[in-house]
Amino acid sequence: MEKLIEVKNLRTYFNTPEGVVRSVDGISFEIGVGETLALVGESGCGKTVTSLSLLRLLPETAEVSADSLDIAGIESIDLTKEQARAMRGKVISMIFQEPMTSLNPVFKIERQLGEVFRLHEPGISKQEVFKRSVDILQRVGVPNPAERLKVYPHQLSGGLRQRVMIAISLASSPKLLIADEPTTALDVTIQAQILDLLKRLQEEMHMSILLITHDFGVVSQIASRVAVMYAGRIVEQGMLEDIFENPLHPYTELLIASIPGIKVTRGGRLQTISGTVPNPLHFPEGCRFAPRCPYARDICSRQEPQEIDIGGRRVSCHLRTEDKGGEQA
Amino acid sequence: MTNHLISIRDLQVHFPIKTMILQRTIGVVRAVDGVSLDIEKGKTLGLVGESGCGKTTIGRAIVRLNDPNGGEIRYEDGEDILSLSGEKLRDMRKNIQIIFQDPYSSLNPRHTVGGMLQEVLTVQMHMDKKQAAERADELLRQVGLSPIYALRYPHEFSGGQRQRVAIARALALEPRFLVCDEAVSALDVSIQSQIINLLMDLKDQYQMTYLFISHALNVVEHISDVVAVMYLGKIVEMAPTEEVFQHPAHPYTRALLSAIPILSGRKKRERIILHGEVPSAANVPPGCRFHTRCPHMDESCRESCPELKEISPGHWAACSKI
Numbered sequence: 258m259e260k261l262i263e264v265k266n267l268r269t270y271f272n273t274p275e276g277v278v279r280s281v282d283g284i285s286f287e288i289g290v291g292e293t294l295a296l297v298g299e300s301g302c303g304k305t306v307t308s309l310s311l312l313r314l315l316p317e318t319a320e321v322s323a324d325s326l327d328i329a330g331i332e333s334i335d336l337t338k339e340q341a342r343a344m345r346g347k348v349i350s351m352i353f354q355e356p357m358t359s360l361n362p363v364f365k366i367e368r369q370l371g372e373v374f375r376l377h378e379p380g381i382s383k384q385e386v387f388k389r390s391v392d393i394l395q396r397v398g399v400p401n402p403a404e405r406l407k408v409y410p411h412q413l414s415g416g417l418r419q420r421v422m423i424a425i426s427l428a429s430s431p432k433l434l435i436a437d438e439p440t441t442a443l444d445v446t447i448q449a450q451i452l453d454l455l456k457r458l459q460e461e462m463h464m465s466i467l468l469i470t471h472d473f474g475v476v477s478q479i480a481s482r483v484a485v486m487y488a489g490r491i492v493e494q495g496m497l498e499d500i501f502e503n504p505l506h507p508y509t510e511l512l513i514a515s516i517p518g519i520k521v522t523r524g525g526r527l528q529t530i531s532g533t534v535p536n537p538l539h540f541p542e543g544c545r546f547a548p549r550c551p552y553a554r555d556i557c558s559r560q561e562p563q564e565i566d567i568g569g570r571r572v573s574c575h576l577r578t579e580d581k582g583g584e585q586a
Numbered sequence: 587m588t589n590h591l592i593s594i595r596d597l598q599v600h601f602p603i604k605t606m607i608l609q610r611t612i613g614v615v616r617a618v619d620g621v622s623l624d625i626e627k628g629k630t631l632g633l634v635g636e637s638g639c640g641k642t643t644i645g646r647a648i649v650r651l652n653d654p655n656g657g658e659i660r661y662e663d664g665e666d667i668l669s670l671s672g673e674k675l676r677d678m679r680k681n682i683q684i685i686f687q688d689p690y691s692s693l694n695p696r697h698t699v700g701g702m703l704q705e706v707l708t709v710q711m712h713m714d715k716k717q718a719a720e721r722a723d724e725l726l727r728q729v730g731l732s733p734i735y736a737l738r739y740p741h742e743f744s745g746g747q748r749q750r751v752a753i754a755r756a757l758a759l760e761p762r763f764l765v766c767d768e769a770v771s772a773l774d775v776s777i778q779s780q781i782i783n784l785l786m787d788l789k790d791q792y793q794m795t796y797l798f799i800s801h802a803l804n805v806v807e808h809i810s811d812v813v814a815v816m817y818l819g820k821i822v823e824m825a826p827t828e829e830v831f832q833h834p835a836h837p838y839t840r841a842l843l844s845a846i847p848i849l850s851g852r853k854k855r856e857r858i859i860l861h862g863e864v865p866s867a868a869n870v871p872p873g874c875r876f877h878t879r880c881p882h883m884d885e886s887c888r889e890s891c892p893e894l895k896e897i898s899p900g901h902w903a904a905c906s907k908i
Contacts, residue, residue: 299774299775444636445842445845445846446636446841447636449845453859471775515776518846521808523807524808526786527779527808529783533744
């Protein structure tokens with residue numbers, strides 16, 4: 258598959274008064290053209306920071322480095338602020354979890370949506386902006402688009418607001434859409450509508466999606482590949498079915514077993530993961546999951562596991578390294 | 587003598603909509619509009635529905651956090667909870683406790699966890715300081731926290747630990763009935779499973795009865811004995827959990843269940859995607875409330891509001907097409 262995004266060894270550190278927070282610590286992944294990659298993990302594992310690193314939307318305290326950050330054929334690690342701004346919208350755009358806080362409450366939808374067209378195409382006529390705005394709202398399934406352009410965000414329901422957000426982010430026809438928990442704040446039936454819409458638009462516009470979520474249910478409906486993050490690292494990545502049917506990393510295995518309704522029968526005991534997520538100021542030596550891992554051995558707390566390839570799946574775990582014939586880095 | 591711990595009959599909770607300055611009432615939000623249900627001793631009733639359907643309002647009515655406009659709620663076939671006041675209400679509250687969704691805002695940030703528990707124990711359970719301190723330690727242990735945490739403040743805990751503290755505080759009064767209002771929704775999956783396991787252990791140990799309010803259908807399926815589905819202030823279907831999930835009868839339940847993501851090991855379900863949004867509870871559609879979004883709607887649905895009827899033993903549904 259043709260690659261749209263290729264990230265090698267991305268590190269995003271934050272300098273804080275307490276020390277350096279290693280939010281994203283050496284992750285590598287690719288996204289193919291028209292593909293959906295889901296980045297899954299619990300809160301604080303670094304998934305949102307990863308997406309903001311791609312967009313270059315981080316505060317001054319952040320330090321981003323990578324061996325390679327190839328976005329649509331452009332090496333993007335050393336982009337200036339202006340270049341990064343030009344890339345946002347045209348190449349990558351993003352939708353957020355809470356559509357209420359990402360829309361400006363004091364402007365009508367017309368102005369917020371129209372701004373995208375005006376920014377990317379200065380000198381465009383008023384009529385043209387209006388026509389395109391109605392068009393895009395229709396495509397994302399907003400009923401009576403011409404009327405909806407005249408209202409303020411608070412006059413719309415949560416589902417409609419998220420549709421407007423999607424319209425705004427797609428107005429500039431990006432190649433990659435980053436969807437950060439796009440349905441978490443929505444009801445189940447509305448969630449189904451939005452996921453359906455994203456899938457349809459992806460096919461129509463031939464765009465790639467980076468889905469960021471903690472919800473394996475959402476992942477299973479829309480993603481083709483999955484990368485599981487833990488404490489700033491990707492511990493395992495592979496095709497959706499493989500990850501679900503046969504997780505190779507203990508963290509993935511425990512995470513899936515802790516969700517009601519997948520592996521455990523009704524009323525049975527759910528899997529739990531003892532302990533808590535490590536503090537990003539002081540990650541443990543060796544494998545970061547070792548202190549919570551039921552299968553941990555001596556080597557796990559001494560040496561960091563290398564990422565290995567097992568039949569197209571990449572996993573970082575000493576247990577798997579040994580399975581493969583004891584090759585160790 | 588029935589085996590019901592909580593019996594709700596024709597509960598109505600309406601909220602007036604008032605104008606800004608003159609405070610004239612210009613409409614009502616029918617948050618809960620004629621709900622009847624029974625919760626058996628030692629069982630868990632799962633209450634599901636989308637936001638704004640009134641599920642939280644029912645939970646809050648049971649603990650008297652709002653004032654219903656009509657109906658009654660009986661505890662162990664005794665007096666109507668809604669008519670209690672003063673001393674009697676305070677005693678009743680020992681039996682019925684609630685835990686909320688957000689453990690960040692339901693704990694007082696300026697009290698230590700131990701202090702918070704001890705206050706409850708001295709005021710409500712009439713313990714002296716020493717007894718209260720001992721019992722507080724015991725409660726923390728019960729919810730899986732070390733007693734050293736008693737000296738800490740809420741901000742020093744993670745989300746899962748805070749929810750444990752909230753559960754410990756609810757348990758301090760030795761309640762027999764616990765309303766869990768989206769109690770695990772804000773937590774990460776690995777922590778969520780710990781809290782679900784804890785709630786189920788407490789149920790086994792102390793024969794607790796739960797009203798488990800949630801929009802997370804997989805969690806409700808896991809924890810509940812009976813499930814009630816709400817739509818716009820009314821219960822549209824109620825049955826034992828397996829029956830609801832295996833043979834959903836109401837078109838809304840079917841659509842809701844089809845929206846549950848299918849994960850590995852389950853057979854593919856036909857997806858029913860509902861069109862449109864949930865109508866506002868301030869402007870309830872006439873006839874069947876679901877007719878504006880129902881795929882099987884016809885003229886008769888616009889006219890009369892179907893009542894719950896028993897379609898098979900223990901399985902109730904409100905739809906004129908069944």
